[in-house]
Amino acid sequence: MTESRLTGPVRVVGVGLLGASIGLGLRAKGIEVVLADASPTHLAIAADYGAGRPAAPGDRPQLIVVCVPPDVTADVVAAELDAFPEAIVTDVASVKVAVYEDLRDRGADLSRYIGTHPMAGRERGGPMSGRADLFVGRPWVVVDHGNVSYQDAAAIDDLILDLGATLVELTPEQHDAAVALVSHVPQVVSSLMARRLIEAPHTSVNLAGQGLRDVTRIAASDPELWVQILGQNAQPVVEILRGYRDDLDRFIDALENMDAPGARRRVAEELFGGNTGLERLPGKHGVDRRYASLTVMVDDRPGQLAKLFNDVGDADANIEDLRLEHSPGAQVGLAEISVLPEVLERLTDELAARGWRIAG
Ligand SMILES: NC(=O)C1=CN([C@@H]2O[C@H](COP(=O)(O)OP(=O)(O)OC[C@H]3O[C@@H](n4cnc5c(N)ncnc54)[C@H](O)[C@@H]3O)[C@@H](O)[C@H]2O)C=CC1
């Protein structure tokens, strides 16, 4: 148990992925957490996993965190504000303007509500997917609408810091525009790309490498949740998708006329634009210039990865990042290890001397 900023109790309403993760993270800090959910089964599972105890009459929460699907978030926040007139209420819904406007239009007590959005999640919902460390090191947006006192807002800051996340303040409009670009459009692009695979022959799908997996990872997300998210943030998403469609049209034109003067240059410039955009991602694997990487071939046998990690440790090198690549049916995997550049040459030599095959 470590020291916490919040005093608690914290009431979590909706104990799926987000709610259970918040409960687990706060319990790990010794904070009392009370849980509520429309599904008695989700409630029982979250409690069994240690995310808190089921709510009881007479609970007096300091802070209420609403973690229900976006389309019922405003209803539940309004009900919680009414039911607990002394508590500060927040929600974690992925879209912020619609929830805020709904609450404002129904005359909810906005002096006790601030919306937030942790930029952390997983493709799978439900309490069993919850993880205490889900938010560690991740940005968590606080959507300030100017009606809450500094003192009351402190409980929300404390929640975010207690869960190890970093606090980012934005207006509701800034938030929705930002997530349209960095979360909602990527979801659409990933899903539509993965959809291309439905009719593809096995022989094609079996050739898939890490590139396709990187692009389609989030296509496994829950369509019901995403229909709600996209529906509540349609305009900003549509604007970006229109720009993306223009990019695609330009690219198709150039590819279709590859022998026309300047066509190859146009294609190259579009691809180079991708390089330039990618460089703007903070700390993205393979882009962060502070790291150098080497790729080691690892036999597909129990204990091989552990042996590799031990050998890297014996060489006094720290693994800054790691990526594993497998091909179906292949007897080897590729472990791409990122290390500080000054370590690379020595580590490569030491691993080779210990019999590891270095692929690059
Ligand atoms: N899944 C993700 O990666 C992320 C989700 N979010 C947001 O977090 C919220 C929750 O998402 P997840 O935890 O993924 O969903 P989830 O489906 O895992 O959990 C939602 C929970 O809310 C309960 N619930 C539904 N209606 C309710 C109601 N009226 N009253 C009480 N409980 C109710 C459900 O029974 C379920 O246990 C959503 O608003 C989503 O936009 C935010 C960041 C990441």
Ligand SMILES: O=C(O)C(=O)Cc1ccc(O)cc1
């Ligand atoms: O899996 C990922 O990389 C995500 O980005 C998950 C995610 C999904 C929905 C959100 O509102 C925020 C984060």
